[in-house]
Amino acid sequence: MLFQVGGQGTRPTFFEMAAAQQLPSSLRAALTYFYRPFLHKVLDYEDEFFALLMLVLETHSLRTTDASFAESLYGLRRRAVKIRVKKDNPRSDVGDRIHHSGLEKHQKVLSVVFMVVLPYFKSKLHSIYNKEREARLRTSLWGDGDERLDDADYLDGSGNSFVSTSRSDVEASVATHLKKRIQKIVGACYPWLHAGNEGLSFAYQLLYLLDATGFYSLGLHALGIHVCRATGQELMDTSSRISKIRSRERERLRGPPWLKAVQGALLGCTYTVLDYAQTGLIAAVFFFKMMEWWYQSAEERMSAPTVYPPPPPPPPPKVAKEGIPLPPDRTICSLCSEKRANPSVLTVSGFVFCYACVFKYVSQYKRCPVTLMPATVDQIRRLFHDV
Template sequence: MSFVSLGDGSTRPTFFELVAAERLLPSLKSAVLYSLRVFVQQRPSLYALLRRGDEAFALVNLLLDRSSLYNSSATFAETLYGLRRVQQDTPGQSSSKPADLSRASQRRTLILQVALPYLFCKCNALFSHHRPQIEAPLGLTARRSLPADTPPPQGGSSSRAAASLAWLRRQALRLFLFGYPWLHAAWEGLRFGFQLLYLLDSSAFYSPELWLLGQSVVRVSGTELMEGERRKGQARQKQLQRTPSKPALLQLLQRGWLRATWAVADHTRNALILSVFGFKLLEWWYNSAEGRIAGQQKKPPPPPPNPPLPVVDGIDLPSDPGICGLCQRPRTNPAMLSISGYLFCYPCLHAHLVEHSHCPVTHISATQDDVWRLYKGE
């Protein structure tokens, strides 16, 4: 099962084919994590597996890409779109007969394809975890909220070593939180530049990873597909025809194991891509169903609660709602006390709270944080 287009004789894949192949793994990761969540709900004792979801998907990605690279010189996502990788020694357009990937190139590709997304995922998680702790409520700089940049104290050797290690960790965290957004922006800008050059037919490299590896992606022809299937069948037949000096029962079990392994390898790719489509279908179905249910069961908002009652010792409220109860004059620069809902002039209310620290009408304790300034719209 692959999304192969054999109508065009060009070996250069289109920009949209490469984008679709690039976005397949994130969709597959969502499907894998969703399956893990459903499985953990039935087996709560395996919650640690969900906490290691990134590592689990990296392992799945490693197995899929390893099999695809060694069999067809392409990643798992690229094989689904009828693409493969070739070695490009010099920048520019690929030659008429590009060189296939060597075993060393396949290993380098596998390491980069698995390690780079995993590292970026972990860096994003670390940055998202520490960002609320370093950002001030008003959007001030991160340095103001970070732990004090103090050198390790002098003391015993063990305490000094522990303090030095903690100080180094703070410095490393400070450096990471400062530099990671710039690094991420630079990497995304570099990727955009490579994709733009590829879209304009000015480069054979779709991404920086391909440029680092010296590889380009080409479209697989129908002849190459049939030749690959023929070679795979011949290799399997040779493996089955081997007759080692083993009992007949062991040979039968070995052949059965080989056939079962090949069947799993042949159908795992189809099962995974179908799981992606199934996940997207379920996601759309539940989102639309939740929207319909929310629209049908929408109820009017509850009435507001009754305001607190005035106390005997509180000030008398004027009959005119436009008069301030503190200065007994027309209210200017209005402000509301949120704990009671009464309006006063802002200077009058501020002075009263500084002196008494309670609402003038209900005597409920209040501070300056409970004052809401009101502005008239134009």
């Protein structure tokens, strides 16, 4: 075990259970990110590859530690729940009547089903639903672009019709139609199944957080399993238990000496991989999180707007020789030689006049009265504060 989250009592905290539940998804993302440049063909079947990997890890972990792979990292153990009824005091607290025992074989098998098989089918249904949704979106945007021809009759060059549909083509069309039918059914049913699953998960997690139930998920409740903290003695006995299991497996080897040697070497390699699987996979998750943070920081730095100093203001427009001269007081209109009323700016030059004066002048001469630059009444802007 690499580390153990501390706490009081044998009941794990909500954060321990949440961390143990989210570890497989982080592990999958880390493996996909880490091996993508090397194993393109393998990761084309990443659902099957990850399901097989988790099947090996979960089976080994449940067999040796009575816990899932993620739970064993946090020092947690799975215990079967048995309620003992006391005849002398039937009104005693329910917590006093709960007895925990080791997992039975069928509970371990069903635990693997809930942790590996069901997530695998959920992932496949999710991918089918995404494809169906993309197909619907493409159809709604571009229409159905498939060229639909008659399945039986075709015309040759002379205009005569003949039957060219073979039996294999019919079977292929039936299989394609059935596949599309299944995709439509999945596309219609999957959102409801997913919403129901997420709702039940949220309800169980909320009840667990409020200490209203001892089951963190529906799967644990269906199996009758509580997740508890491992005691110090259990952690110490784990290595001896693993050694006993492996010694029994070596004793079961049959065949000639050379075959036993080969089988023993294979078992030794398997044991070595399983022993260092936790360290290697946790290192992969740590590497993935570090690279995710690194690239996210780099993208934020690259996408952050660069602050430049404001550019210097452009030089003021020059007064034309034939234009109206500017008064010495900036608050005086150069057209009426009085204090500006309803000041308005002419955008082509930037000079401010009375609105009535500049509107009348521009409407008549189509130019700025100071710079003689071409202008229209659409280029007059009212000012709410005189400058």
